[in-house]
Amino acid sequence: MKSDMDNREWLDDYESLKRIDAKNPFLVPPGYFDELAQHITSRIRLEELKNSSTGFSVPENYFDQLSSNIQSRIRVEDAVNSQDSGFTVPENYFDELGSNIQSRITIEEALNPEHQGFSVPENYFDELSSNIQSRIAIEQQISNEAESFTVPENYFETLSSNIQSRIAIEEHINSEAESFTVPENYFEQLSQNILNKTVNEEQVTAKVVTLPVAVKKKGIVRRMFASPTFRYATAACFALILGIGVVIRNADAPVKHDQSFLHEQLSTVPVDEIKSYLQLHADAGDTPSLMDGGQQINSANLDADLSDYLESTN
Amino acid sequence: MSLQVEDSEILSKFQDEKTRNEAFNLLLKKYQQKIYWHIRRMVVDHDDADDLVQDVFIKVWKNLLGFRNDAQLYTWMYRIASNECITFLNKKKQKNNIPLDDVAYELADSLADSSYFNGDQAQRKLQEALLTLPEKQRLVFNMKYYDDMKYEEISDVLGTSVGALKASFHLAVKKIEAFLLSRD
Numbered sequence: 001m002k003s004d005m006d007n008r009e010w011l012d013d014y015e016s017l018k019r020i021d022a023k024n025p026f027l028v029p030p031g032y033f034d035e036l037a038q039h040i041t042s043r044i045r046l047e048e049l050k051n052s053s054t055g056f057s058v059p060e061n062y063f064d065q066l067s068s069n070i071q072s073r074i075r076v077e078d079a080v081n082s083q084d085s086g087f088t089v090p091e092n093y094f095d096e097l098g099s100n101i102q103s104r105i106t107i108e109e110a111l112n113p114e115h116q117g118f119s120v121p122e123n124y125f126d127e128l129s130s131n132i133q134s135r136i137a138i139e140q141q142i143s144n145e146a147e148s149f150t151v152p153e154n155y156f157e158t159l160s161s162n163i164q165s166r167i168a169i170e171e172h173i174n175s176e177a178e179s180f181t182v183p184e185n186y187f188e189q190l191s192q193n194i195l196n197k198t199v200n201e202e203q204v205t206a207k208v209v210t211l212p213v214a215v216k217k218k219g220i221v222r223r224m225f226a227s228p229t230f231r232y233a234t235a236a237c238f239a240l241i242l243g244i245g246v247v248i249r250n251a252d253a254p255v256k257h258d259q260s261f262l263h264e265q266l267s268t269v270p271v272d273e274i275k276s277y278l279q280l281h282a283d284a285g286d287t288p289s290l291m292d293g294g295q296q297i298n299s300a301n302l303d304a305d306l307s308d309y310l311e312s313t314n
Numbered sequence: 315m316s317l318q319v320e321d322s323e324i325l326s327k328f329q330d331e332k333t334r335n336e337a338f339n340l341l342l343k344k345y346q347q348k349i350y351w352h353i354r355r356m357v358v359d360h361d362d363a364d365d366l367v368q369d370v371f372i373k374v375w376k377n378l379l380g381f382r383n384d385a386q387l388y389t390w391m392y393r394i395a396s397n398e399c400i401t402f403l404n405k406k407k408q409k410n411n412i413p414l415d416d417v418a419y420e421l422a423d424s425l426a427d428s429s430y431f432n433g434d435q436a437q438r439k440l441q442e443a444l445l446t447l448p449e450k451q452r453l454v455f456n457m458k459y460y461d462d463m464k465y466e467e468i469s470d471v472l473g474t475s476v477g478a479l480k481a482s483f484h485l486a487v488k489k490i491e492a493f494l495l496s497r498d
Contacts, residue, residue, distance in 0.1 A: 008462070014487055016494035020440050024460065025433025026354050032364075036350070037342040039364075040371045041335075047372050 194275050233307045237300040265306060277309055318344050321387040328378050338375060345388055346371070348461070349395050355456045356399040356449070358421045358441070360430045366402055370395045389470040392457070396471060400449050418445040436494075443493035450474075451486040458483055 011018040240261065266274070319340045327337035349370055354363035373394050381390060410420075422442050425431060433441070444452050453472065457463045465476040472479070 010487075014491045016491050017440070017487065020436045020494075021434070022459065023437075024351060025431055025437040025441065026351070026360075027430040027432045028350070028354075028360060029430070033347055033350070036346050036364075036367070037339060040342055040346070040368050041339070043368045044338075044372050044375050 190279075194278050197274075197278060229307065229311065230304060233304045234300065236307075237303045240303070241300070262303070262306075265310075269310075281305075322383075325378070325381065325383070325387065338378075341374070341378075341387075342371060345391055348388065349391055352392060352395050352456065352461070353399055355444075355460065356396075356452065357402060358445075359424050359428065362402065366395070366398050370398050373398075385470060386467070389467055392471040393473075396453055399453075403449055421445045439494055439497055440490065443490040446493060447486050447489060451482050451489075454479055454482050455486045455490070 324337045324341050324344070327333040327340070346367070350363060350367045353366045353370070354360065357363050357366060370391065374391055381387070422445055425438065425441055425445075431438070431441075444455065447455065450472065454468060457468050457471065458465075463471075465479050468474075468479050469476050474482075
């Protein structure tokens with residue numbers, strides 16, 4: 001075999017093939033190649049017309065994106081028309097929505113006719129922040145000044161218990177004061193009793209003066225027997241009784257009590273002192289004895305008591 | 315053929331839209347027969363060859379603006395023609411659902427019935443022997459035997475190394491020789 005395969009000498013190794021004429025055995029129709037160029041050119045024109053016969057064109061990469069665009073559109077349509085969105089509106093909601101909104105606007109305008117009329121001073125909102133901060137600073141200053149007054153430590157913790165203790169003490173004092181009682185209508189009758197013993201005495205006859213007063217003040221009389229004053233008083237009383245007896249016997253004219261010694265003596269005693277005396281020395285039996293006009297008064301005891309009292313007050 | 319224009323002039327005129335048709339006509343006149351015979355020897359039938367040669371030049375028209383000057387123009391067109399031939403034969407096999415050997419017999423029948431075959435008995439035997447070869451070996455043999463192309467040029471057409479082409483050609487020749495000896 002020859003080394004140079006590009007040379008036609010390689011056929012020498014193949015006798016059978018070498019004997020065959022290497023001429024092209026194929027034929028073409030007459031004038032084929034004369035018309036082939038025209039045929040090819042016509043074919044190319046047809047191909048161009050076929051590709052551009054419609055005259056329509058599409059954007060670049062239109063068909064590459066067409067599939068995805070169609071699928072996206074389908075998903076969007078499904079989402080828009082989906083009945084499973086879960087959101088529903090009342091029947092005829094959208095039909096009535098326009099009129100409802102207009103009605104609402106009308107009502108709002110009627111309720112707030114001056115809504116548009118409100119205004120604020122110029123630069124109000126620009127200065128609002130600083131104004132608020134100034135106000136806060138002032139409030140804090142005031143609060144700090146108020147806090148300059150101090151109270152003892154734990155004052156407010158113990159204040160409640162202190163107030164309660166004070167209230168308890170006050171109640172206890174009041175309850176003790178109220179523990180003393182007087183008979184019913186005591187103070188209403190007291191004034192009348194005193195008047196009966198003093199001012200109204202002139203209206204009472206000598207017989208009206210009752211002994212029970214002396215009897216009731218028996219303890220006091222007993223004490224007086226031992227005193228020298230009682231002796232003098234007793235003598236004065238006897239003298240007085242004798243004098244009165246003489247006067248009564250000698251005069252038929254009615255007795256003028258304002259000329260009597262007792263009356264003169266009593267008239268010099270202040271009413272308040274008499275009231276004090278009666279309050280100190282009167283007891284439960286005084287009233288019925290005063291009211292008992294059938295008994296005669298023990299003048300001697302009365303004078304003695306009066307004398308003792310005058311001495312004690314002087 | 316003596317008035318053939320250089321490929322560079324054809325390509326230059328084709329770049330200009332005003333002279334594009336003129337350039338393509340020059341290209342057709344220069345290469346139409348080479349491309350036709352390259353196809354005809356593969357598909358045997360003239361009508362099939364005629365369709366394919368038109369398809370090949372339509373593709374050349376569409377893609378010639380993007381042709382790179384680092385390859386020769388005719389080897390580029392041979393590659394297009396070779397691919398079209400192989401595609402056609404594969405479609406024919408798939409269309410008729412027949413094995414490769416049956417395709418060879420069918421091509422041999424069309425060769426026998428063809429009125430456009432002027433070869434003698436020996437040439438007919440040679441064509442029958444070629445039809446027994448695989449398409450790629452037949453391409454290599456035809457370009458070497460009939461077109462007298464160099465291995466480097468065949469390598470540019472088929473995208474196969476020169477060594478592989480030499481082995482393939484050697485194998486094809488041996489098969490043909492054996493076929494011819496068997497029929498003597």
